[in-house]
Amino acid sequence: EVQLVESGGGLVQPGGSLRLSCAASGFTFSSYEMNWVRQAPGKGLEWVSYISSSGSTIYYADSVKGRFTISRDNAKNSLYLQMNSLRAEDTAVYYCARELLRWGQGTLVTVSS
Amino acid sequence: QSVLTQPPSASGTPGQRVTISCSGSSSNIGSNTVNWYQQLPGTAPKLLIYSNNQRPSGVPDRFSGSKSGTSASLAISGLQSEDEADYYCAAWDDSLNGPSWVFGGGTKLTVL
Numbered sequence: 001e002v003q004l005v006e007s008g009g010g011l012v013q014p015g016g017s018l019r020l021s022c023a024a025s026g027f028t029f030s031s032y033e034m035n036w037v038r039q040a041p042g043k044g045l046e047w048v049s050y051i052s053s054s055g056s057t058i059y060y061a062d063s064v065k066g067r068f069t070i071s072r073d074n075a076k077n078s079l080y081l082q083m084n085s086l087r088a089e090d091t092a093v094y095y096c097a098r099e100l101l102r103w104g105q106g107t108l109v110t111v112s113s
Numbered sequence: 114q115s116v117l118t119q120p121p122s123a124s125g126t127p128g129q130r131v132t133i134s135c136s137g138s139s140s141n142i143g144s145n146t147v148n149w150y151q152q153l154p155g156t157a158p159k160l161l162i163y164s165n166n167q168r169p170s171g172v173p174d175r176f177s178g179s180k181s182g183t184s185a186s187l188a189i190s191g192l193q194s195e196d197e198a199d200y201y202c203a204a205w206d207d208s209l210n211g212p213s214w215v216f217g218g219g220t221k222l223t224v225l
Contacts, residue, residue: 034180044115044160045150047214050193059212092136095157100203100214101169103157 002026009107022079023094030074036081038092086111119217126225130190134218135202137183145205149183152199197224
């Protein structure tokens with residue numbers, strides 16, 4: 001069974017950093033493109049970042065470019081999102097998604113003082 | 114402001130047929146396929162339709178998708194109370210400013 005389990009969310013102060021992880025199982029992780037998508041409280045879905053199966057191609061939304069870094073470790077079947085210089089508007093549930101077809105349950109990031 | 118445009122709300126009575134539209138442009142819907150998602154309160158989005166009109170296993174055939182030009186539609190027939198949820202469309206965007214996934218703003222479906 002395909003499973004995507006996010007972790008690493010929590011409360012962080014503005015300007016702080018957080019690293020999200022997504023543990024994948026039930027499929028050949030190294031064969032699939034992965035994405036991070038977020039949803040602010042009461043708002044719609046917003047794509048954050050994309051990484052190709054090998055990690056050689058990466059894209060970011062303008063809203064996070066220069067602050068967030070996506071990466072993956074195919075040997076560990078894991079996807080990551082390093083988030084720096086966090087702002088209040090980054091507060092959201094963050095989902096990892098395989099090709100936007102299979103989604104995890106999300107992890108909540110709250111940026112507040 | 115979302116790149117893809119959806120009506121913010123839709124409604125219908127049990128048994129009715131409801132459609133939700135999703136309007137984009139040549140760089141997204143016009144040149145790539147469309148996915149549709151259902152999100153129940155407090156849960157993660159669930160894939161409803163992929164590649165414009167394909168249903169994943171387990172999704173009832175009451176749900177169908179279509180695409181024409183730069184617009185797409187989700188149709189729900191035989192509306193049921195459990196269909197009350199938020200619905201989102203998404204497509205890959207080949208913008209020269211940088212490729213990305215783009216979403217509609219979501220449509221809240223109410224079953225009256």
